[in-house]
Amino acid sequence: MLKLKHYFKKFWIPILFCIGLLFLQSQTELALPDYMSDIVSVGIQAGGFDSAVSDVLSEDTYNHLLVLMDNKDQETFEKSYKLVKANDVDEDILDKFSKADGQNLYLLKDINDKDMDKLEKILVKPMLLITSIDTMDPNSKEYQERFGDLPVGMSPYDVLAMLPKEQRAEMFTEIDNQMEAMGESTLKIAAGNGVKAEYTKLGRDVDQVQNDYILATGIKMLVIALAGTVCAIACGFLASKIGSGISRLLRGDVFKKVESFSNEEFNKFSTASLITRTTNDITQVQMVVIMFIRIVCFAPMMGIGALIKAFQNTPSMTWIIGLVLVIIFVLIGVTFAIVMPKFKVVQSLIDRLNLTMRENLSGMLVIRAFGN
Incomplete structure (x- = not known):
């Protein structure tokens, strides 16, 4: 991802806008449980007072x-x-x-x-x-x-x-x-x-006071939920635009690079390998960019926000959420350490598979000709 940083610079405005939308979405999702709690504790148990x-x-x-x-x-x-x-x-x-x-x-x-x-x-x-x-x-x-x-x-x-x-x-x-x-x-x-x-x-x-409180709080919840949904949809749309924009630039640069190859360099790469790099590999980069914006940026906001909420409401229970966050980060780190090498192997196998398929397809007419 670090090698792609100069591509990200061209999309820094929509990326910042996405981060802002993710922050708003995290705030709406963190606020909804409080309003639900208010409906139960204040609206029902305290009669709306x-x-x-x-x-x-x-x-x-x-x-x-x-x-x-x-x-x-x-x-x-x-x-x-x-x-x-x-x-x-x-x-x-x-x-x-x-x-x-x-x-x-x-x-x-x-x-x-x-x-x-x-x-x-x-x-x-x-x-x-x-x-x-x-x-x-x-x-x-x-x-x-x-x-x-x-x-x-x-x-x-x-x-x-x-x-x-x-x-x-x-x-x-x-x-x-x-x-x-x-x-x-x-x-x-x-x-x-x-x-x-x-x-x-x-x-x-x-009774009227209670009904008015529950109705007002319910309307606030609906507005907050709607705002969170709009932020999620807008962020998903922008993330897709950013991912497709980066992949478009990557494919253009790869194509220009391939055009500049000498005959000796062309012999090092098969046609199937070049197709795989310009299609499957760049598509994977595009998906990683989208997932990075939608999940990797969103998860810390939710974790830190939940920690702050827990500290404000019940300071004695903050250590539990802090411990859970540490465990989650450790699990994510271990998962990345295990998955990334296997992911590289899978990409190499896909490259070999495409090469074999192309050889089979391109040699089909020759084999039929000899068969006839």
């Missing part, structure tokens, strides 16, 4: 969340929401949240992505705790052990608010350790269920 941040909070839930935060998080949380009195709630909000009429609501402000990510991290734990407390049976053993027999009109959040700061900090540290063991995807589902419970309490049609 992919964030711990609720656009609308009732006054009770807002106060409960404050109890479950430290002072620094409380400050950020309070800056992100604004209080809207019951009389000032928009009709659009009331149309979506049928049970919010007559309630004071806290609405999420228009904040940037950085602040949204910060708020997301702050609300995961409180939303998870609220979901756990609100779904707990007051008559259960766990509830009695944690909160005991509460006086009439007193909630578990009132008990938490009265705890000393040191005891609350110790409790939150224990909860943080438990959350780390749960994993990011589980926390996302649990926090999303907390927002879903809040929406249900305010009268929002959560």
Whole structure:
């Protein structure tokens, strides 16, 4: 392949374009599993709620969340929401949240992505705790052990608010350790269920939210899959054009070279051998060029991309993919070391086969003449 580098220089623009298309194709194929995972975990298990941040909070839930935060998080949380009195709630909000009429609501402000990510991290734990407390049976053993027999009109959040700061900090540290063991995807589902419970309490049609999320994610998957298909077809077309272009130039150069042979040089090559070199051998080079562009360039992109994805999602499992990639590269190297010498032998045998066939065909008329 190195001997053909000056031929590749003439096609460097379509080659770069092919590499760009392969990169886009690899990104689409790496993105599709994430969207499929979102449909299952968020769309089905979390009801279409992919964030711990609720656009609308009732006054009770807002106060409960404050109890479950430290002072620094409380400050950020309070800056992100604004209080809207019951009389000032928009009709659009009331149309979506049928049970919010007559309630004071806290609405999420228009904040940037950085602040949204910060708020997301702050609300995961409180939303998870609220979901756990609100779904707990007051008559259960766990509830009695944690909160005991509460006086009439007193909630578990009132008990938490009265705890000393040191005891609350110790409790939150224990909860943080438990959350780390749960994993990011589980926390996302649990926090999303907390927002879903809040929406249900305010009268929002959560089934419609779920259907809208699944439909939107499904459409994104279709668009990404279509984009990946277009990239694959376009790359295959360009790779074929590059391969055929290089083979055309090779055949032209071989023909010019053969024309310049002397009689002595012609005696070293049979006609069948020259035909084999200009047809079969160059066709093999053409196929190698196409395969090199389509597979050899594409495989490392997929491998490195998968490694990055694994490191981002589950760093503890990255070593497995890294080990698999090393094994694959070793197997490919061993395969090349075994196949290439045999491939050269096969090409030599094809050359001899063509020579024998040509001799048989060209000598057929002579043999018939002598036979007659």
